[in-house]
Amino acid sequence: GADNDLYINQAVVFIEDAIQYRSINHRMDSKSLWLYRWYYSRICQCILSLTITIILALAFIESPSSLTVTSDVRYRLPAWNPPCGLTESIELLCFLVFVIDVSVKSYLVGWEEFWKNKWLMAYILTLIVSLTDWVVSLSFFCTETVRIRRILRPFFLLQNSSMMKKTLKSINSTLPEMASVVLLLAVHLSLFTMFAMLLFARTKDGQQDKEWVGYFRNLPDSLTSLLVLLTTANNPDVMIPAYSKNRAYSIFFILFTVLGNLFLMNLLTAIIYNQFRGYLLKSVQSSLFRRRLGIRAAFEVLSSLKETPANAEQSYVSVGALLQVLQKVEMDSRCKQAITRSLKICSSDQLSAAQFQKLFEELDKDAIKQHPPSPEYRSYCMQKVQFAFGHPYFGYLGNVVALANIISICVVLVMDADKQPSERDDFFLGAINCFFILYYLLEMFLKILAMGLKRYLSYPSNRFDGLLTAILLVLEVATFAEYGFPHPGWRPEFMGLLSLWDMVRLVNMLIVFRFLRIIPNMKFMALVVTTLLDLVKNLRAFAGILVVVFYAFAITGIMLFKGAVVPMGNVRYVGNKLNATWVFCNSCNLMVVVVLSFKEKCDFMSSVTFRLRLFAAYFIYLLSVNLICRWAKIYFVAWWLISSVIWVNLFVALLLENFIHKWDRRCHRESLSDIEYQRTVELMFRDVLEEPTEEELMEKLYQHPHLHLCR
């Protein structure tokens, strides 16, 4: 009846929760279940992700930011300025999606849980603030300068990922200890600043106080100088004036650098690593618990279905009910088949809790990839051909040819390095390309012949090769159509960013990456590379948080420094430096910001003024720059602390964790096959994971706010 249907549906949802490692604490009545399945359906989640992407991408076209091809203020065209109301209406649509999202989520967890859930509350708060800001913005006809909602945008990305929330919690728990070290750093910095100010005081002889003039003029200057020294950016320059006066002054700088840079900064690494040592394991462990809990909940629900004797000591689930549930569950078809198969083999009609769990252990297993067999040829000749070109030595030959390709390109490059473009003869390079592309084509066809198309395509390295070869062929044919066949004195045009001819050469370079295939053959290299690949997987949450932080910083930067730099005349020397700032002010380029924070700081101002003096007044320089400079300092220091100090250390910690775990495993087992299967984090930790006990699971189940199991 209806009750049975409800139970079946509940079990389906529980199993889906288990598969996706979701929490099971949500409403369990049939309407809510329908809503829940709809909310977590692929299409709804896709719409949500798309909305988040769109709202984040809006910054690239909104008014103060202007993404143009060149970043040079002198040459760039005015960026497209969307009319007022265009981005705003897109924004409103996104907000509507978020409102629906938050209301569905809140409804599904129920009122009691809602009040405990700080993320949901923050979500609602963010939406309210954003909508208010949106209304204000429209009522000013988009002319207001401060738009708070832009800084809040990355929150939508953050709250949508449970991994990111978990990582943020971990980072949060490290903060007190990091704060201690940062405090130590601050004490270190301030003590040394005072020392420096006493040591490099102003003297009556103007010749003698270069150090004072340059770096220790007043308290903010001294603090900045030493802070920059901590980043090693001004490392020799800051000490040279004093050092050239008396060598003994270097002791001060050496002491400062050794204490601050070598000890305190590395201590930060140690602390963060220490905190994150168990991070991966803990997160995998909690995922495992969620999976087991979901399965167990499904079992409990199904066991209360019917006909089981109420006072039986153990509860059972009938095979039929489970099959019914399995049909409705959305899961990997391979897993579903495997479970159904083992259900059919199963001797008894009733499943105990342990058997039930065991069935679903299939989920934890990775697919074992089997390459399709090679075709079997009848003719003796074809068998010989198959043997010859299916042999690993043929692959090695391919690598050797690729190496020859790279060497020949290298030789051509070195020979052409100092020639004028008009003197250059591209015949040689063209002929080489022609030859190698023919070889690659031949290699591909022979391999397909030997292995059969299916087996050939089942190897990722072959797919990569084949794709590159095809691209090369297309480009080469296009080149010949455009410029004719290579002959002595052949000279294709260079134009724009990448002409057709450039493209050919670049794809030629790509093919030499095939050479990297030899890496898995070297034992240690294989370890290193698999560690790196694992790392990329485990880093997604960290990268997400970095994106969030970066986005907020970039938007703040755009708001703070908008209009700080104006395009000026045709002064080439100043151009570069100002470009850098302009770039920073206008786009979201990680490198440039990091780089600026390391090397430019406010010093670029002084270098600009120095050059101004040299080239006389070619342009009007804004006074506001100086005012902005203070803000810029604080802004850059904050960015340096977050991006360079904290994030890089987190990265190192994760890398250490991954590598050392891998290394330990390598020492335990030596089988090569491991490398192929055990890519997922869960599998990496399988030996050390603890299975949750029955008591823990049941304890958690009885605490479920919407499911009332009878003890």
Add this chain to the structure above:
Amino acid sequence: GADNDLYINQAVVFIEDAIQYRSINHRMDSKSLWLYRWYYSRICQCILSLTITIILALAFIESPSSLTVTSDVRYRLPAWNPPCGLTESIELLCFLVFVIDVSVKSYLVGWEEFWKNKWLMAYILTLIVSLTDWVVSLSFFCTETVRIRRILRPFFLLQNSSMMKKTLKSINSTLPEMASVVLLLAVHLSLFTMFAMLLFARTKDGQQDKEWVGYFRNLPDSLTSLLVLLTTANNPDVMIPAYSKNRAYSIFFILFTVLGNLFLMNLLTAIIYNQFRGYLLKSVQSSLFRRRLGIRAAFEVLSSLKETPANAEQSYVSVGALLQVLQKVEMDSRCKQAITRSLKICSSDQLSAAQFQKLFEELDKDAIKQHPPSPEYRSYCMQKVQFAFGHPYFGYLGNVVALANIISICVVLVMDADKQPSERDDFFLGAINCFFILYYLLEMFLKILAMGLKRYLSYPSNRFDGLLTAILLVLEVATFAEYGFPHPGWRPEFMGLLSLWDMVRLVNMLIVFRFLRIIPNMKFMALVVTTLLDLVKNLRAFAGILVVVFYAFAITGIMLFKGAVVPMGNVRYVGNKLNATWVFCNSCNLMVVVVLSFKEKCDFMSSVTFRLRLFAAYFIYLLSVNLICRWAKIYFVAWWLISSVIWVNLFVALLLENFIHKWDRRCHRESLSDIEYQRTVELMFRDVLEEPTEEELMEKLYQHPHLHLCR
């Protein structure tokens, strides 16, 4: 008789070996024993260390190096040039000491062991080469330029320290894995270099190929640009020309930096840390083994002394013999007393092996420091005074006053920052100093009154305070004698590096370091600081190896770049840059070299030529500079790899090891007393150390080349 004397002497030497963690594999006849004890006597070892120090220090006065006060080539006086034969004769004396050293060592280990000992052979070889070079040098009357023996000098430091040899072995075992990563880095670098050369090719439009002109002109240039990018030294500059042409070019640089800098470089850290994880434990473990082995050997020797029944199942040692041995052994008097005391308490007259070992466990214990008691005053008033000023709150008051001192100095500094020296009024600072010094004096006397002089001096922090207060007092009195008492408009002279008045201010700064005493009161800070202190102890071997490497590099640098830079006219802008080089070429300043290798490379040449164009030809520039530049590049890259990449990573590894061990321990036990005692490495690892088994010890003893125990 004589036999018994020999046995006693052997036992004495074995126990001394155990105390010093020395190997026991040396000759055991009585003359050799006498020689052995003489060789390891304090005076002989002192002479040896002194000789090593002298021969290393020679570089500072030898001809191409010239240590002068200023490093500025324009102002420095010609350095003192020792006459030919002076340093050479000192060198000869040192060599003679080394010859004696190596012959005694070789004799003591015996012929068989000698052939197995590569360090000894290398020692002899080094001496032969050095002496030959010395003869050549004298026959040229010191005019030859290449002196190989100078580069070989640090070997003498290396071979004299067993810790350094052990560390070197560890580093050596890490090399293959480091080599893999360095190989990966090289592949990464070369692939990207080719990419860059294809991407930033020369174009016909001279305006468009700024990137090519600046950084990718030919293969060596491109390689250098990207290598420097790997050190992040030219991080924004290298990409700015291309970036300002088209933003998409930044992808290339971002990819390169992320792969190379973030992944591969940090992987190196991970690998080194992984290799060094067990390093400290292993080294402490082997020290423990040596100690137990020495004790056991002493036991075996003593047990074969006399009167023990030959066919007894267990061997014994008489208490009397041990007391006789103890009298002769040179050891810490506290340990000796403790052992004698427990021997007297001992009930039986015979000691078994286990009892014997147990007696000597006293050696492993650290002295428990007891502060002498406070004096007991009769008068009630004095008791009150004692209570008041012996109370911790009085110490806190001192800290608060120190904080007030630092703040007042800070305020004065900020106020005086922009004033001309002639306008400045030092009355305020003088008055402040006067007041605070009086307070510090008062504090010291009150503390001595409350605690008694002995107890006061037993605390290191008090000794530090007292010393600083005394220095301050002397300087202050001297200042007043020189400049009179402070009054409005008081203005002491500034002169030279540090005038008397500057000194007073600096010592004033030192006293605020007392404020750091509060650190042990904060739990986490205490952990951090003790980790750092431990690290300094454990780092000695590493620091020694760094000194060795650095010395060799500095000497090579002096030889390679001698005469590369000549003093020139009064050009101020060029001065700084060239000074830096000059400094590097002439002295052994770590910072400057590291710094140069990071930031200057051969680029400083281009900047010099740029400035030359600006200021027109004020001086003649040597052509040889360009030739030297190639060598300099290789030299700097090698130095960067060793100092920055390998050594810094080793440092991080050690820090991680130390910190994590400490952290684990802190979680196990929470007693504060730990922090006071367990400073030595042995004690830190006590819980995890494994005692060597009886079989291992006996096995090792039977392998002794000169001691023939009957089984």
